[in-house]
Amino acid sequence: MHIFFSISTFACIVLFGLASPNRIVVILIAIWTLILSTVSLLNISLLFPPSFALVLVSTILLSISYYRLSKNLNLGIYYLLGIHIIRIPVEFILFQLYKKKMLPIEMTFLGWNYDLFFGITAVLFLIYSRPNPKILTSTLFKLWNILGICSLFEVVIIGILSSPLPLQSLAFDHPNIAVLQFPFVLLPTIVVPIVILSHFHLLGNRTAIENR
Numbered sequence: 394m395h396i397f398f399s400i401s402t403f404a405c406i407v408l409f410g411l412a413s414p415n416r417i418v419v420i421l422i423a424i425w426t427l428i429l430s431t432v433s434l435l436n437i438s439l440l441f442p443p444s445f446a447l448v449l450v451s452t453i454l455l456s457i458s459y460y461r462l463s464k465n466l467n468l469g470i471y472y473l474l475g476i477h478i479i480r481i482p483v484e485f486i487l488f489q490l491y492k493k494k495m496l497p498i499e500m501t502f503l504g505w506n507y508d509l510f511f512g513i514t515a516v517l518f519l520i521y522s523r524p525n526p527k528i529l530t531s532t533l534f535k536l537w538n539i540l541g542i543c544s545l546f547e548v549v550i551i552g553i554l555s556s557p558l559p560l561q562s563l564a565f566d567h568p569n570i571a572v573l574q575f576p577f578v579l580l581p582t583i584v585v586p587i588v589i590l591s592h593f594h595l596l597g598n599r600t601a602i603e604n605r
Contacts, residue, residue, distance in 0.1 A: 398486050399576045402426075402584055405479050409587050412472035412594070422583065429582050433575035470529060473591040474522075477515035477541070480508040480588065483580070495571035497555045499563070500548060507544045511537070529595070538592045545589050552581060 406426065410419040488501045502509045514537060522528050554562045555569040571577045 394486050394489050395576055397482060398580075401479050401482050401486070402576060402579045405476055405584050405587050408472045408476045408479070409591065412469040412476075412591070414468075422587070426579060426583050429578055430575055433573075433578045468594050470595065471519060471522075473595050474515050474519045476588060476591045478512055478519070479584075480512035480515070483584065484509040484512065490571045490577070491567065494567050495577075496569045497551070497563070497567040499551050499555065500569065505551060506548050508548070511541045511544065535596060538596045542589055542592045545585055545592075549581060549585060 406419070406422055409422070410416075413419065484502050484506065487496065487506065488503070490496050491498055491501045491503075498504045500506050518528065518534065518537070528534060551563070552569050552572060555567075556573070557568045557570060561568065572580050
């Protein structure tokens, strides 16, 4: 699982880098990935509330910075769609983590996580959009992106509320301990922000889509 998740994370970063002509964005992501990986590999606990809050706030601020640096650029639409396909293997990895009692069932496709649906439909959009690029400017595609963002925020909230922290309010039998360890710490701090950003870019890059 560790190897497959690491490969999925690396693929996510590479696709986002290929989508964006702004190399500063990729450098920031690489630095943040290195910092988080080092912290988790050194067993520096993220369970301490201030540490957890610092990581969460830093991820949010960096995500906003990523978007501000890239929002006016014409990003690679098909690379952005490719990022969502990575949600498919990640979902099966999360299911294996649930079976090992490292996170709650609510965070899997058997619970309230619908990433498998968005991964599969991303494949369909990618295939259909090659001969019919107008589908990427349709109301259906816009709705798909909005629902995808909402779905991700839902899982993030579940992940926080199921973590063994003072604010834990659900999944006491299967607390979310996986994302506090390497390499799964990169799920809420690297993979999820990149997927959310790609949704926002797919919503905002209408001109680039229309020129396809």
